[in-house]
Amino acid sequence: MRVDAVVVVAMEEEARPFLEAATESGPEYEAGRAAGRVLTVGDLRVLVVRSGIGLVNAASAAVDALGRVAPAALVSGGSAGGLAADVEVGDVVVGERVTYAGADATAFGYDRGQVPGMPVDYAADPVLLDAARTLGPVVPRVSQGRPGRLRLGEMVAGDSFVTAATVGGVRADFPRALSTDMETTALAQVAHSYGVPFLSVRGISDLCGPAADQDFHLAVDEAAARSARTVTAILGVARRPA
DSSP states (O other), rough: EEEEEEEEEEHHHHHHHHHOOOOOOOOOOEEEEEEEEEEETTTEEEEEEEOSSSSHHHHHHHHHHHHHHHEEEEEEEEEEEEEETTTTOOOOOEEEEESSSOOOOGGOOOOOOOOEEEEESEOOOHHHHHHHHOOOOOEOSSSSOEEEEEEEEEEEEEOOOOOOTTHHHHHHOOEEEEEEESSHHHHHHHHHHHHEEEEEEEEEHHHSSTTTHHHHOOOOOHHHHHHHHHHHHHHHHHHHOO
């Protein structure tokens, strides 16, 4: 089956906005800890997969999904933590390049964040990025909070939650990264290995190291809804023959 995209999210709350927007919904399947179903959202046909949290869950769910359908793109969706000091809750970050927050083989001559034998980082598909750039700078709110900004830049992902106590080290290692989550780079590596165009689109639900005058939390439901709307808008602009 051909689809416009496989969209992988970690949690049920992150899949719900796609389900609520769907006009048609196929039967749900289960694969290990993951579950997915093909949805029709507007003119798009997407396989939305809930993988569970973490790099391994995300990668295994994506590989299984790619064995079921032939997608025009693989998308990492859902929520994320704001890493850069100027990122705000409610923003949506689109990853131009993504890398691993925890990979460290520098003792053997690799770059920080690079898995041996793999690229230093993973670039987003240029057609999908160009589509994101057409959307404009403002992300409307869905049900709560103030409007956010659409931010394009670097992302990191790893197997640890980044908190105010640990954010300094991550910012030092990846000074240009806007956001951090626990799935995106694993999905990017799967897309790279299988030759599938990739993009990550994450709504910022919390800040890893907020300043005193910043809101530091937004409900995951709202962040995920902003991500989902941005994902479908991007896919609509960049739609490829499926």
